[in-house]
Amino acid sequence: MIKTKMVIFWVVALLLIPGIQAQNIPNKSPWDWLQELVLIPGVSGKEGKVADTIQKALPPGFEVKRDDSHNLWFTKGAGKPHIVFVAHTDEIGFLVDKITPSGRLTVKGRGGFFPKMYEGHAVHIYTSRGRIEGVVVPRPKGKEDNISPYQMSDVEIYLGVSSGEEALELGVAEGDSVTIKKKLIFLRPDLLCTRAVDDRAGCAVLLAAAWRIEWDKVEGKTVSFVWDVQEEIGLIGASRMAPHLQGDIVFPVDTFVSSDSPLDDKRFAYLPLGAGAVIRAIDSSNITPYPFIHRVRLIAEKSAIPVQLGNTRGGNDGSVFVPEGAVDIPLSWPGTYSHSFIEKIHKQDLEALTDLVIALVRDW
């Protein structure tokens, strides 16, 4: 009898131990995290679910902080310099503005994009009762040639109902968020097109790095990892975090919009996909001082991490840390088809970027 109990005990123990280990060290690459994170809705102002996922996924024992707007961060180490890494959890999309008497939804845009991409396509509406589907009403045939470009004010969502009351019965309310129906489109096993790569790829990099960094060896510096909100509508989350953290060096981790695509002019912002991580030296919000670029390159070189250098357009979260005294050094991957449903990213670039973040925490 005792013998049987012992056997059961050891069998259960042996089954549990690997489980516990797996729980503590998820063997997930940034590529795996990315595929999980992009599918979570997080239109600017509605990032709660993304923050929840990241918070739950962080290594146990971290003292994670979160404010009421869902900015999420942790800080390790002590002393100067204070190095801050920041990625944003929000994405472009819509918020429901009004429910019309005929049961359709008008919307407000969150972030900059071509509303035309949505015309005639299915969308997800995230209500308090769960996700429902709708379609964006297309303009009638014959009218598209002689009318002005499709504007945000043209966007109207059909849910399959014919009155405002029926729409309300579905659980829809003003302020609900709306995204395209997201899909993971693998052009190759290492080449993914999907919505919200900007900036779930940055989120995935920080998450994977948080697991891989040997935090007990971080000495003589303070390191903060931040997942912030509302970047797409004016760097709002970062503006709140900058005075609070008072970083010396800030590394925003976000897309480098590359012209490595057939409809863009390659004389500008051309960095090929698959050639490594990027130092986004100049963009529409920041110029990184050259000595700091040089230092990043040296650290990358020491660890044999492929890094490209370029300038492009668009703002970055680090720029609002600059008035507080920080140096802004944006890190990226080359991405094409920006702010679309098919934002393209190469696995190798994402991995190089993760390695670069780890190396910077270790060697800066």
Add this chain to the structure above:
Amino acid sequence: MRKKKRKRLFCIPLFVSLLSFSLFGAQDLEALLQSLYAVYAPCGGEENLAGLIEQKVLPKGEWKKDNLGSIYLSLEDGEGYTACLVPMDEVGYIVSGKTTDGYLRLDRIVPADSYNDTFHPGHPMLILTETSSVSAVLALPSLHIFPRSQRDSLEGLFSLENFFLDIGASEEEDIKKRGVRLLDPVLPVHDWSVLAGKKRAGYGLGKRACCAVLVQTACKTVVSTASSDATFVWMAQTCFYHRSSRPRTSIGALRSSRILKNEKILILEAVPVNENADFLSLGGGPILVQGRQSGALATSLQEMAKEGNIPLQHLDFFSSSLTPPFEKDSRDVIVLGIPVKFSGTPAEVIDLGDAEAMAGLLEGFLAKRRQP
């Protein structure tokens, strides 16, 4: 012994599912439609869908095929009375060129207009190669790279002339390695959306719903009687028009009209419902389009609808490219339509209730015809 028992147990669910599909088809119309919708049928390349339809009709009847790809199922006295026809194919593109940096150029398979083109940039597409399929996306300009002042005009790039299909290749050799060849069909990815109630949305869903209705009707007709006199036709190449015919005539329908001898022609088709028209509605039942030559067939269907309390909407005229070849032969031709909202876009909306009503009407009509 045990193995035999396991085998039997395994067979039971399969048998039940086949039986329930055959006998209780109406409940499974959505599942049937979804399974047909999962298959791509570019104009001129309908063989996969045709094969699936042949598999679905249980028990299998005697099938014939014409050299355009249309399939015909004639029951016992099929040539004597009604032929029910439905289009199988969908509007799409073909690979028309390759660039040195690995992108594909496209052309339309059929004379689809620029309206259809504008919906696809920035969305996934599927290339049907000889042996499999290849995922792709249709390129669009990167928003950030253009100054704000130019962004409004970028919509002009959403046109066939600016179509570049991205399969993740970086040179022509890569394209070859992926098995993509010139003239391979390219279609928008089918995306099944569930709207409120019985509304469903997807690219080309109206036509495919008609296909499903005819499959279900054929199943029931074959199963429920030993003798029937109907012919069922799933037509290929209906999006392509015969060059010298006026009015505009589908080549697939023209070929079928030469093959079929039936006096009565019932065509199932997707009928667009105008946003502002208040006389036709989604969910209001199938639409009976009475052409100039509609006679006894229309009357029978109307009576059947009345008897069966099946909702039926009426339309005096609908410009169909499927009816002209039959009308020329002075046959009794009608169109029974499924109302479709946002026709010709990736968000075509149908009401499954209309499809079910159409199936009920058709089954009732064919059953009544069989009564002595």
